[in-house]
Amino acid sequence: MTGAKEPAQDLIPVRMLVQYAYCRRLAYMEWVQGEFAYNAEVVDGAYKHRNVDKPSKRTKPSKGGDAEYPGDVIHARSVMLSDTKLGLVAKMDLLEIDGGVATPIEYKRGTTPQTPTGTYPDHVVQVCA
Numbered sequence: 235m236t237g238a239k240e241p242a243q244d245l246i247p248v249r250m251l252v253q254y255a256y257c258r259r260l261a262y263m264e265w266v267q268g269e270f271a272y273n274a275e276v277v278d279g280a281y282k283h284r285n286v287d288k289p290s291k292r293t294k295p296s297k298g299g300d301a302e303y304p305g306d307v308i309h310a311r312s313v314m315l316s317d318t319k320l321g322l323v324a325k326m327d328l329l330e331i332d333g334g335v336a337t338p339i340e341y342k343r344g345t346t347p348q349t350p351t352g353t354y355p356d357h358v359v360q361v362c363a
Contacts, residue, residue: 245316248324248363255356279343286327286341287312307332322363 253261263269289312308331316323328339340361346352 244321245318245323246321248322248360251322251363252356252360255359256354275343282343283327283341285311289313320363324360324363 250261250265253264290310308329310329310331311327313326313329314323315326326338327341330337330339338361340357342357347354351358
């Protein structure tokens with residue numbers, strides 16, 4: 235059709251994938267039924283996460299760089315990233331760009347799990363997405 239706009243694609247928040255990987259029932263209750271219960275851990279986590287949720291960007295001098303990517307290391311907080319082909323959208327806690335390498339950094343509360351990778355499976359889903 236000429237002049238007609240295609241419907242906007244609904245993007246799935248990566249945090250929804252994380253909830254699904256953690257507990258399918260909980261994901262259904264929160265994302266389909268819209269039920270969410272605040273508890274002490276959620277409130278504490280939101281409080282501790284408040285600085286990460288403020289968008290900011292700072293640079294610091296690179297420790298050398300290279301010929302292709304000379305310059306500064308960039309730290310950007312609360313960066314939104316989406317991909318319509320994957321159908322995903324995410325807000326990264328921190329994105330560190332040093333030369334030609336961009337590294338997403340995700341903050342978590344609690345202790346490091348005693349697993350071979352030192353991570354929980356749902357956290358791996360989040361970082362990979």
